[in-house]
Amino acid sequence: MSGVNLKKLSEELGLSISSVSKALRDSYEISAETKKRVLEMAEKLNYQPNPFARGLRKRKSITIAVVIPEIANNFFSVAIDGIQLIAQQKGYHVLTYLTHEDAQSEESTVKHLQGGRVDGVLISLCGDSASVGHLLSLNESGVPIVFFDRVPETRECPTVTTDDFESGFKATEHLLHAGCKRIAYLRVRGHLSTSQKRMDGYLAALKKNKLHADPKMIVDCTNENMSNVELLKKLLKLKNRPDGIFASVEKLAISTYYACNEIKLKIPEQLKIISFSNLRTASLLSPSLSTITQPAFEIGKESATLLFQMIEKKNFNNRIEQVVLKSDLIERNSSKRK
Amino acid sequence: MSGVNLKKLSEELGLSISSVSKALRDSYEISAETKKRVLEMAEKLNYQPNPFARGLRKRKSITIAVVIPEIANNFFSVAIDGIQLIAQQKGYHVLTYLTHEDAQSEESTVKHLQGGRVDGVLISLCGDSASVGHLLSLNESGVPIVFFDRVPETRECPTVTTDDFESGFKATEHLLHAGCKRIAYLRVRGHLSTSQKRMDGYLAALKKNKLHADPKMIVDCTNENMSNVELLKKLLKLKNRPDGIFASVEKLAISTYYACNEIKLKIPEQLKIISFSNLRTASLLSPSLSTITQPAFEIGKESATLLFQMIEKKNFNNRIEQVVLKSDLIERNSSKRK
DNA sequence: TCCTTTCGCGAAAACGTTTTCGCTTTTTTC
DNA sequence: GAAAAAAGCGAAAACGTTTTCGCGAAAGGA
Structure with missing residues (x-):
C-alpha cells in the first residue's frame, strides 16, 4: 500500500x-x-x-468523456487520437464509452455522467437515438457538450462536422462524370444528420443533372456485413441494377466489394463505387477505392479544443460555435471512367 | 446547476x-x-x-486504465472493444491513455495513476520502454496490472499474449513451402517481447530447414511509413534481394505493398508476403494479403477478465496467471506458390 | 520607540459520501 | 408484565484535499 x-x-x-x-x-x-x-x-x-479528494473539494474532475458508437472503426479511432492529443496537452484524463449504436446504452451512459464525473462530454450520436432529452438534462446540470460528426438535427448546439452535403453532391457528380446513369445510395437505417445531408447532396446532384431519383436506389442497410452482402447481391442482380454505388459509410463499400466478388461483377467496368471512408489501405484495395475522406484527426482536435474553450469559460451557453471542416474526394480506380 | x-x-x-x-x-x-x-x-x-465523494470514502474508483501505444491501429482498437465489453458488464469506467511508443510518456502516465485514480491497469508496453520500474512501483502501491500482447521480458507477471513463437515459425515455414529461398524479417526497432518471440520462431524455422540466417535479412524499420517505403525499396533492389517478406507488424506489410507498387515488383510472383495483421480488408487488397491474425477481441476480453479477478480477490500477488491465445494463419494470394 | 504592514505558518471548515455507533420505539419472549 | 431483542432512524466521524481566516513574529515606516 x-x-x-x-x-x-x-x-x-x-x-x-x-x-x-x-x-x-x-x-x-x-x-x-x-x-x-x-x-x-x-x-x-x-x-x-488523491484525485477524489481533490475532485470533491474543487468540484472539478480534470476528466472528459468521449461517447461514440464504436471504436473498431477507422474514423472514430483516428478522431480519438486527435481528442487525446489535445486532452493530454491540457492535462486532462479521457473516459471512453461505446454505445454500439444502441440508443438505450447511450442514454444510460450519459445519465451516469451527471454526477460530476466529467467536466465535459464529446459525443457522436448513435444511429437510432430518437431523442436528445438525456443530453439536454446533462447540459442543464452544467456539463458542456460538443457533438462531432453525428450531431442532433433538431437543436442548435456546439458541433464539429464536415461538409456532408457538398461531399455527397461532389461524389454523385463524380460518378455521373465517370459515366454512371443509375446510382444507388447506400445508407444504414436510422435518422442520422450526416446520412441525411449526404443523401441531400446526392439528390441535389441528380436533380441538377436532370435525373430521376428512384426510391429503389436508396438502399437501407444494416450494421452487419453478412446481411448487407446478401442485400447487395440481390440489388446487383436486378434487371435494372445500378451502375454506380455511393456508399455513405465505409463498411458498406466493403460489403459491396464482397458482393461483387461473389457475383463476379467487375469494378469499375460494370459497377463504379465511391464511398465515405477513412481506410488507410483504400489505395491498396483491388481495385483501389475512390473515397471521400473526412479529416478525422482534425475533427477530434477541433472538437476537443472547442470543448475545452467551453470548460474554461463558463459562459458556454451564450454563443454556439459550429465548426465545419472539409472532406477530400480522392479519385481512385473503383470509379474510373473506363 | x-x-x-x-x-x-x-x-x-x-x-x-x-x-x-x-x-x-x-x-x-x-x-x-x-x-x-x-x-x-x-x-x-x-x-x-457524486463519484468523488464515494471514491474518497470507499477508497475505490470503479475505474480501470488502459495504456496502449496507439489507438489508430486495428489490433488495439479491437482489443479495446473487448476490454470495454467486460468493463461495461462489471459497471466499470475506462480511462484510455496513449503513449505513442514513447517510454517517457508511458512512465509519466503510469505515475499519474498512482494516486488511486484507478483500481487496475491494462497495459501494452511501448517499443522502447527499457525498464519497468514505474510499473513495479504502481503494483507495489496496490494497483493490479495485467499486460497484454506486449509484455515485459524480464519479469514474471500476469499476461495475456498470443503464441508468437509458433506463429513466427509457421509463417516462415509457410513462405518456405511456397517456394521462398531468402526470407526477410521486418521488425520495428526496440526490444519488444512479441517481436523477439516472432523472430525466434522465424529463426527456428530457418534452422529446421537448414537455411542460413542472414543478419542482413533482419530489417529494422521505423514507425513512419514514408521512411519505411524508402528503406524497403532499397532492400528490394539489392542484387541478392529477398524473395519473401515476413512482416512482424501490419504497417510494415502496407509499406511493402507501397514499395512494390513503386518499383514494379510483382506480388506474389517476384515477392511473397505474409504479415501479422488484423486488417479487416486483408482479403480485398491487391493482391489479398496472407496474415497471421491475432484474436484481438478475445485478448481484450481475457485481459480485462483477468484484471477484474485480481481486483476482486485481493490476493493478486500470490498466483501469476499467464494466458496464451492462438493466432490464425490465413493464406491468401500474397504468398501463393506461383 | 511604537505602530503598521508583511511574512510564514497552523487551525478548521468544507466538499458529498459511507459507516459505525447509539438512541428510541416497537415487538418478541418467557 | 418485565426483560430482551429487533426495528428504524439520526449523529457524527472519516476519507484527503483546498481554502479561508487568524495569529505571532519579523520587518518596515514614522
Missing part, C-alpha cells in the same frame, strides 16, 4: 497539512526554503495527490 | 442524510416503505451520487 498523503508528508516534515498543501501548489504564503523541502520530500516519498 | 445531493434529498424527504444513503444502498436498517419513498424522490430529482 502506498498511502502516502498530505498527513504523512506533513508529519515527516514537521509542518501542518495546510502548509504542505500550499507549498505543493506553490502558494505565495510559503517561503522558498520550505517549498523546496516539501517538494523534495514529496518526490522522495513519491507523493501523488 | 444540478447540485442534487444527499443533503437536498434528505431535506426534501424529512429524513437524515444517513438514512437516505442507507435507503439508496438498500440497507436492512431502513423500512421498505421509507426505501420506496427515497427511491421515488431520487428518481424524481434525478439524483446521481
Whole structure:
C-alpha cells in the first residue's frame, strides 16, 4: 500500500497539512526554503495527490468523456487520437464509452455522467437515438457538450462536422462524370444528420443533372456485413441494377466489394463505387477505392479544443460555435471512367 | 446547476442524510416503505451520487486504465472493444491513455495513476520502454496490472499474449513451402517481447530447414511509413534481394505493398508476403494479403477478465496467471506458390 | 520607540459520501 | 408484565484535499 498523503508528508516534515498543501501548489504564503523541502520530500516519498479528494473539494474532475458508437472503426479511432492529443496537452484524463449504436446504452451512459464525473462530454450520436432529452438534462446540470460528426438535427448546439452535403453532391457528380446513369445510395437505417445531408447532396446532384431519383436506389442497410452482402447481391442482380454505388459509410463499400466478388461483377467496368471512408489501405484495395475522406484527426482536435474553450469559460451557453471542416474526394480506380 | 445531493434529498424527504444513503444502498436498517419513498424522490430529482465523494470514502474508483501505444491501429482498437465489453458488464469506467511508443510518456502516465485514480491497469508496453520500474512501483502501491500482447521480458507477471513463437515459425515455414529461398524479417526497432518471440520462431524455422540466417535479412524499420517505403525499396533492389517478406507488424506489410507498387515488383510472383495483421480488408487488397491474425477481441476480453479477478480477490500477488491465445494463419494470394 | 504592514505558518471548515455507533420505539419472549 | 431483542432512524466521524481566516513574529515606516 502506498498511502502516502498530505498527513504523512506533513508529519515527516514537521509542518501542518495546510502548509504542505500550499507549498505543493506553490502558494505565495510559503517561503522558498520550505517549498523546496516539501517538494523534495514529496518526490522522495513519491507523493501523488488523491484525485477524489481533490475532485470533491474543487468540484472539478480534470476528466472528459468521449461517447461514440464504436471504436473498431477507422474514423472514430483516428478522431480519438486527435481528442487525446489535445486532452493530454491540457492535462486532462479521457473516459471512453461505446454505445454500439444502441440508443438505450447511450442514454444510460450519459445519465451516469451527471454526477460530476466529467467536466465535459464529446459525443457522436448513435444511429437510432430518437431523442436528445438525456443530453439536454446533462447540459442543464452544467456539463458542456460538443457533438462531432453525428450531431442532433433538431437543436442548435456546439458541433464539429464536415461538409456532408457538398461531399455527397461532389461524389454523385463524380460518378455521373465517370459515366454512371443509375446510382444507388447506400445508407444504414436510422435518422442520422450526416446520412441525411449526404443523401441531400446526392439528390441535389441528380436533380441538377436532370435525373430521376428512384426510391429503389436508396438502399437501407444494416450494421452487419453478412446481411448487407446478401442485400447487395440481390440489388446487383436486378434487371435494372445500378451502375454506380455511393456508399455513405465505409463498411458498406466493403460489403459491396464482397458482393461483387461473389457475383463476379467487375469494378469499375460494370459497377463504379465511391464511398465515405477513412481506410488507410483504400489505395491498396483491388481495385483501389475512390473515397471521400473526412479529416478525422482534425475533427477530434477541433472538437476537443472547442470543448475545452467551453470548460474554461463558463459562459458556454451564450454563443454556439459550429465548426465545419472539409472532406477530400480522392479519385481512385473503383470509379474510373473506363 | 444540478447540485442534487444527499443533503437536498434528505431535506426534501424529512429524513437524515444517513438514512437516505442507507435507503439508496438498500440497507436492512431502513423500512421498505421509507426505501420506496427515497427511491421515488431520487428518481424524481434525478439524483446521481457524486463519484468523488464515494471514491474518497470507499477508497475505490470503479475505474480501470488502459495504456496502449496507439489507438489508430486495428489490433488495439479491437482489443479495446473487448476490454470495454467486460468493463461495461462489471459497471466499470475506462480511462484510455496513449503513449505513442514513447517510454517517457508511458512512465509519466503510469505515475499519474498512482494516486488511486484507478483500481487496475491494462497495459501494452511501448517499443522502447527499457525498464519497468514505474510499473513495479504502481503494483507495489496496490494497483493490479495485467499486460497484454506486449509484455515485459524480464519479469514474471500476469499476461495475456498470443503464441508468437509458433506463429513466427509457421509463417516462415509457410513462405518456405511456397517456394521462398531468402526470407526477410521486418521488425520495428526496440526490444519488444512479441517481436523477439516472432523472430525466434522465424529463426527456428530457418534452422529446421537448414537455411542460413542472414543478419542482413533482419530489417529494422521505423514507425513512419514514408521512411519505411524508402528503406524497403532499397532492400528490394539489392542484387541478392529477398524473395519473401515476413512482416512482424501490419504497417510494415502496407509499406511493402507501397514499395512494390513503386518499383514494379510483382506480388506474389517476384515477392511473397505474409504479415501479422488484423486488417479487416486483408482479403480485398491487391493482391489479398496472407496474415497471421491475432484474436484481438478475445485478448481484450481475457485481459480485462483477468484484471477484474485480481481486483476482486485481493490476493493478486500470490498466483501469476499467464494466458496464451492462438493466432490464425490465413493464406491468401500474397504468398501463393506461383 | 511604537505602530503598521508583511511574512510564514497552523487551525478548521468544507466538499458529498459511507459507516459505525447509539438512541428510541416497537415487538418478541418467557 | 418485565426483560430482551429487533426495528428504524439520526449523529457524527472519516476519507484527503483546498481554502479561508487568524495569529505571532519579523520587518518596515514614522
